[in-house]
Amino acid sequence: MISHALTRLTPEMVAEIEALAPRYPDRRALVLPALHIVNKALRHVPLDAVVDVANVLGLPPAEVQDTLSFYEFFHQKKPHGTVRAFVCRSVSCALRGGEELLEKLCSQYGIQPYGTTDDGSLTIEPAECLGACDFAPCVLANDDLLKNLEPAAAAAAIEAVKVRADRRSTDGSSKAATQPREGA
């Protein structure tokens, strides 16, 4: 029973959440799936969306926020970039240059780790083991696993993911994307 008007969740998102409801005997189990649905659409889960999710699921907003705050994955203050690149820094990648790769990418795009470019096209986050140690060092950029990434070739690989992300985006706006700085 939805008792308040929803401010951030669209009817489509609510329908997507409700479609999963028969899978679980308890609506609280829909918290993570719902947060993923919101995060996919909004690229973050702002507080008012948390309240919406709580209303849809019939939970106190504090419980949803409690769960959300545990998983660093969900940004809350502002959206992550249209491309979200996780750069692995765990042992296998670190042994093959993962840390240098992170440094190179951040300096080329002029952002700090966890930062987003001004145009919102890219967020770079250090990640713990991506489970692709056979392809170390690696980056997970949206749904693309970029394997055996040499620092010199990394920006080009990210740009290719950006092009795919732009193609998929529905608004089709042609914002000037932040380009990597040459020789940075």
Added chain:
Amino acid sequence: MPPFEPVLLEAIGTPDSHTLESYCSRGGYAPFEKLLAEQQPTDVIELVKSSGLRGRGGAGFPTGVKWGFLPKDHPGPIYLCVNADESEPGTFNNRILMEDDPHQVIEGTMISSYATRATTAYIYLRYEYPHAWDRLQAAIDEASAAGLLGSNIKGSGFSLDIYLHRGAAAYICGEETGLIESIEGKRAWPRIKPPFPAIEGLFRKPTVVNNIETMACVAQIARRGTDWFRSIGVPADPENPRDPGSYGPKLYCLSGHVEKPGCYEAPLGITLRQLIDEYGGGVWKGRKAKAAIPGGISMGLMTEAEFDTPLDFKGPGTVGCMGLGTGAVVVIDETVSIVDFLHNSCRFFAHESCGQCTPCREGTSWNQRILERIRAGKGRLKDLEILLENGNTMGMMPGSTICGLADGAAWPIKNAINKFRDEFEETIKRTNPEGWMVTDPVPALQIVGAH
């Protein structure tokens, strides 16, 4: 020794290995249908018990025995959770199984559900595996369309639904009760046991949590039988009635400083050296190895001199490692500083500690800060004692935490300092010639500055 013919990985690299057609052409799903038609769930539990299969997720608990803990004649529902939150650094065998042969995993899940009388199975898949998600979902859809999932499967009266549940990048969700809490929509704080999940687990119902590779092994045991499974690996020690042995094939993940990183299937008990030389093409760039992790970062290190240790459930423990873990071998060459290695390990655990138990939450982050200070040239010999004291007091073994994450965080510290103490001392003295001998407390601000 004749080359070992891979079984769990038999289809990897063949065209369309992820499809139902490919899987059925290899004899897939016939064992499930046969068990369903001819055997009782208790028979399947006995089958897996007698195979000697031990869980592949890290702890090595006998799978059939785990299933046997479920209450008899429970009115249900009983749940099966398949742990695909593979997050132990160095480990990727589950990913390969799910991406390239998902039906093998699904069939194992079906057989395990039948054995445990579970009518709903959740596969908890880590966020970082989007491709595995697509492949598993497609496999579930294919199996459903073929009448292998759903209600009253093949007229047997047995019903089963398998659902994927996506994680959100938290290592602790690989701990079985953390995983259960996470599915329930809460923060993934592990539960105090008992009650064990078999008695009170997901949604407070009896629950079994098994690893993806374990599911693949179950599928192969159903297809090839227990004699086949027991013919591979290291038999139980007849002198030790409590030794369950190390039977079956294992998927070893080889990464780090080797020529050919990859996931290789070998009988349990292959030595680390064989794995590196015969499968991995040797240490990279013609260098020498300094050490290797035998089974995920929390197991500690084996020195080069210990590389002839067999990688079965017992072997790594004989040389001061915690155990076989996930079978993920990470090779470290002679150029790597052990201080840097340990810093990487401590940073990982500081990031992934769930924060529930104080010794782990505080201990892991202090360990990281001490290592950072050492790397910044401000280390003291006394730091090694502090690290060891932290390592000896955090975890389930000293009894100060709820789950084993802290043990996994502490083991590499104790192990690395014991095995490479000279290198730690040399590094500290070389990088901090003025202050390495100081034993006064470090002023808090100075520590914050180094962070």
